[in-house]
Amino acid sequence: MRILRYILRRLLYVLPVLLGVTILVFFISHAIPGDPAQMIAGPKASRQAVEEIRRSHGLDKPLPIQYLRFVSGLVQGDLGRSIRNHRPVVEDLKDFLPATLELTLAAMILCLGVGIPLGILAAVKRNKLTDHLTRVFSVFGVSTPVFWLGLMLLLLFYRNLGWLPGSGRLDIMVQPPPQFTGMYTLDALLAGQWATFANALWHIILPAFCLSYVYLAIITRIVRSSMIGVLGQDFITTARANGLSEAIIVLKHAFKNSLIPTVTITGLSFGELMGGAILTETIFAWPGMGKYVVDSVNYLDFPGIMGFTLMVSLVYVLVNLTVDVIYAFLNPTIRY
C-alpha cells in the first residue's frame, strides 16, 4: 500500500516537470532566427503565399496563444509539421523510432551483458591486473568522443578489414521484413526470415558497440564498486565461513545485492544513450531519430528538432519514473 502511495506521489511530481518541459521547448522554438512561414512556404514562393501560411498556421498570434495551441496540439499527439517534407512530425518520429529503439536496446544488452561480468570480475580480482585493466578501459570509455570512435571503427572494420558493413540497417537488395515492431532483427525472427535476420544483425554490430562503449564503462565501474561494498559485508563473511563455494557467493549473494545501483544507473544511462544515438546514427547512417534530428538541424527544421527533443525528454522522464518504481520494489527499506 505504501508503495502504491509512493508511486502515486511520484506520478504527481512528474506532472509539473512535464509542464516545465513543454514551456521550455516552446520558448526555445520561438527564439529561432528565420521566418518560419517563409520556411514552410519554400524557396521560390510568392509573398502572398507566405502571408497566407502565416495566417493559416497561426504564426501571427501572440505567444501565449501560440503556446496554448501548441499544448493542445501536443495532447492530441500533434507536434507540428516538418518543414522539409510537410509531414506531421509525429509520423516522422514514428517511422524512425523503431530503428533507434533497436539500436538502443542492442547497446543496452551489450552494456549489461559485458559490463556486469566485467564489473564482477574486477571486484573479485580487486587490485589485480584485471581490475587495473578494466579501470583503464572505463576511463577511456567515459573520455572517448562517440563520433570519433565511430569513425575509427568504420575505418578499421569497414574500410580496412572489410568485415562489417558501413551503413544502413540492411544490405541494399534486402527487403525489410514485414513490420510488427519495426525492429528488423525482431521482425525477421518473427517472420522466420533467417537470412534477413542475419543481415540485420550483421549491420547492427558496429553501431551498437559504438553506442554502448561509454555506458559499458560506467556500468562496469558501478557494478565493481557496489560488488566490493557487498563483498565486504558480514553476511558474505558468514557464507564463506559456512563453506559455500566462492562462485556461489559471488554470483548468488553478492551480485543480487549489487543490482540496485545497476538498475539506477541503467535508467540514467538511457537518456545518455539517446544523446549518444544522435552521434552514432549520424556516423553509421542509421536511419533512426538521431539521424533524423541531425538532418533537421542541418535544415533548421525546428518542428523536427523540437519534436525530437520533447519526445526524448518525455521518454527519459518516464524511464526514470519506472526505475524509481522498480527501485522501490527492490529495496523495501527506502523511505517513502
Place this chain on the structure above:
Amino acid sequence: MDAAFTSRHPRLRELLLTLKILSRNPSAVAGALIIGIMAFMGFSADLLAPFDPIRINLSERLNPPGWGHLFGTDEMGRDILSRVMHGARISLRIGFMVVAAAGMTGSFIGAAAGFLGGRIDNLIMRVMDVVLSFPPLVLAMALAAAMGPSLNNAIMAVAFVMVPKFARIVRGEALAVKEMPYIAAARVSGAKNFWIIFNHILPNCMNSVVVLATLTLGETILIAASLSFIGLGAQPPAPEWGAMISVGRKFVMDQWWYATFPGLFILFTVIGFNILGDALRDVLDPRIRR
C-alpha cells in the same frame, strides 16, 4: 614557508596538504600532466606551432603525415599539427568558460535555494528538474540550434545545461551548513542573507564544487566537440577539434589522418580531466559519487 605562517592561514594549509596528498597519487599526477601539456601547447601555439593554422596553401592539400607535416595536411593544405595545437586553446577555453559560468550560477542558485528554503527552494529545484529531464546533449543541441550556430552560442547552451549539476550539489551542502551554530550567530547579529550566502555557505561548498568542476570540464569538452561536430559549435576556419573531425569525416576513408589526430587530442584532454577529477574526489570529497 614555516609552520607558524601556515597555521595562521588554515585554508592555505589545507590547500598545501591537499596538493601534497595529490602529488603522491599517480593518476592525479598523470591527469595534471596531460592537462598541463595541453594548456602549454594551447597557450604557446603561436610560438610553437610550425605553421599558421588558418592560412591556406592549396598546393599542399591532403598530404599524408611526413617530415614536413607530422600529422599531414587538410583539404586546404593547412598543417593539422598546428591546427590541433591551436585547437587545444579553443577547447580549454570552452571548457573553462562553461564551467566558470555554470559553476558560479549553479552554486549561487543552489546556495540560495538551500539556505532560503521553503517555496523559493521548491520553485528553483523544480526548474532545475525540468532542465535535468533532458539528456544533456539533446538539450544543448536544441538550444544551440535555436540561438544559431556559433561558438559563443554553443558555450552558452552547454553552460545552461550544466547549471543544475552545480545547483544540486551546492544545495545539499547548503542544507547541512545552514544548521551550523555560527550561521544562527551571524543571523542574530543582523547579517543579510546575501552576505551569509557569500561568506559562509559558498566557501563551505568549495571542495565539492572544485571536484565537480574538474569532472564537468571533461564532459563539457566532449559535449562542445559533439556540437561542433553536428555543425552547431565553432565555425570555420577555427581549428576546433570537433569541427575538424566533422570535415575530416568526409575524407576519413582515404585520408585517415585528418579525423584521427583531433580525436586523439580530445580523448587525452578529457582523460586528463577525468582522472584528475577522480583523484581530487578521493582526496577532497569522498561523498560525491558519480
Place this chain on the structure above:
Amino acid sequence: MKRLFLIVVLGCFGLLLNGTVWAAGPETLVVGVSSDIHTLDPSVSSDNYDWRQIYPCYDRLVAYKAGSTEVEPSAAESWSVNEDGTIWTFSIRRGIAFDDGTPLDAGAVKFAFERTLQIGRGPADNIGAIDSVEVLDDYTVQITLKNAFGPFIQTLATDAASIMNPNIMKHEKDGDLAQGWLAENTDGSGPFRLAEWTRGQRAVLEAKPDYWGGPAQIKQAVIRFMSESADRRMALERGDIDIAENILIDQLPALEENPDVEVNKYPSQLVEYVYINNRKPGLDDPRVRQALCFAVDYDGIIHYVLQGQGVQMRGPVPEGMWGHKKDLFQHKRDVSKAKALLKEAGQEDLELTLIYSERRSSWEQIATILQANFADAGITLNLELMANPTLRDQVDKGNFELCLGAWSPDYADPSMFMNFWFDSDNWGLPGNRSFYKNERVDQLIRKSVTLSDQEKRVELYNRAQEIIMDEAPYIFLYQVKTIVPMRKNVKGYVYNPMLESMYNFQDIWKK
C-alpha cells in the same frame, strides 16, 4: 559456459561470412544517392532530389529530347499557338492511361495544372505563366497565358508540369487536394511507379510492362539513401551500387583507377556565384564591386577545389545555354587593380562578412579561399556559416553583405538567369539576390522575355549583359561539371542539364 562461448564465436564468424549473397541482378539498377526523398508530390516539390523519383513516374505534355534542352511531343501529339503567343492549344495522344485505367485526357491535364497552381508552392511558379486551362474536347486542351512568355513550352517539360491521375482526389483529407497521400505515393502514367519507400533507407521504382512508350529495359530501379560520399564511393567500387551520385571531387582519383568504374563528366548549367548586396553602404559603389571581382583567384579555385572539373563563368548566362555571349568581358585575378579601385573609391580598409551554408560541399573551401584572396587586396573578410533556411531568410531580407549561392535553370531559357537575377521586381529570394536595380537593364530583359524571336531576344540580353559586367552586381565564379560515376556495365545513361540529378531509367540497361 565454454561451449556457449564457442557457439557465440562461431555465430559471429558465420555473420562475417554473410555478405555477397544479396547482389543485384541485371534487371535491377541501383543508384546510391545522398539524401532521402522529402515529398513525391509534383505540385509541391522544388527539389531535384525529389524529382529524381517523381519524374519517371509521370508523363508531361512535352518532353526533352534525349540529352538536349529542346522539347518534343510527349503526352501531347502536337500543339499550336496564336499570333501573340498567349493561347496554346494541345491535342493529346490517345491511349495513355493511369494505373487504374483512367485515361490521360484533357480533363486530367486541366486537373493537374489547376491543382499545382492552387497549391501555390514552388512548382506553381514554374508554370506560373498559365492564366487558365480549358477543355475543348476530350483530347484537346487550351491554355491561356497571362502574358506572352517566350519560354512557356519549355516549362511544360519540367517536373512541375507532371500530369497526375484526377482520381487521387478520393484520398483528399480536409481539403488538402490529396497532398498528404501524393506525398508518399505516385499515381502517374509514366514508365515507372513507386513500389516501396522505406524512409532513410531506400525507394524502389518498378517498371510498368505496358507503358505506352514501350517498357523499360530494367525491371526495377532501387534508390539507396547513403548520406556519406565515401560510403557511396566504396559501395560503387564493391559493385553494391551501379551509379553513385554527388561524389566528392577528392575521391574521384581513386574511382578513376578502378577498372570496373567509369567516371563520366558532363558540362552542366549549375553555376556558383557570390551575391553582393548592392544596397549596403560601400557595396553600392560599382568600383568596390569591381575590386571584389578582381580580387578572386578564379583559376586557383577551379584548379584546386574543383580539381579542374569546372569552367569560369563568362557573364551570367552559362556555356551551353543559348544567349551565352562568348566575347563578353571576364574578370581575372588582378590584385593591384583591385587595390587601385578600392583606393579610388576611398574604401581602403574594407571589412565584409560572407555568409554561406553547407548546401554544396565545396563552399567551405571556397569561402576560405575568398577570405585569403580578399586579404591580399586588403579586404578583411569574416565568414559566417549558417543553416540553409536561416541563410535564405537573411538573403530574402537583404540582411547580408556577401553570400555564396548556386543556381541551376529549371527550364532551358536564359531568362532563368537574366530575368531572375537582375529584374528589380525580383529582389530577395525570388532571384535578384544582390538587390540590383538598373532601369535600362529592367527594360531590356522585360522586353526580351515576352518575345518569341530568339535572335531578337539574344540581342536584348547581350546589351543587358554589357551593362551588368560594368556594374558587377555579383561575383560570377564558375559553372561546374556534373560528375556521374557508374559501373562500366551500365549502358544507355544520357545526361541532360535540365534534368540535373535525374536519370533516364527507361533507357538504361545493364550488360
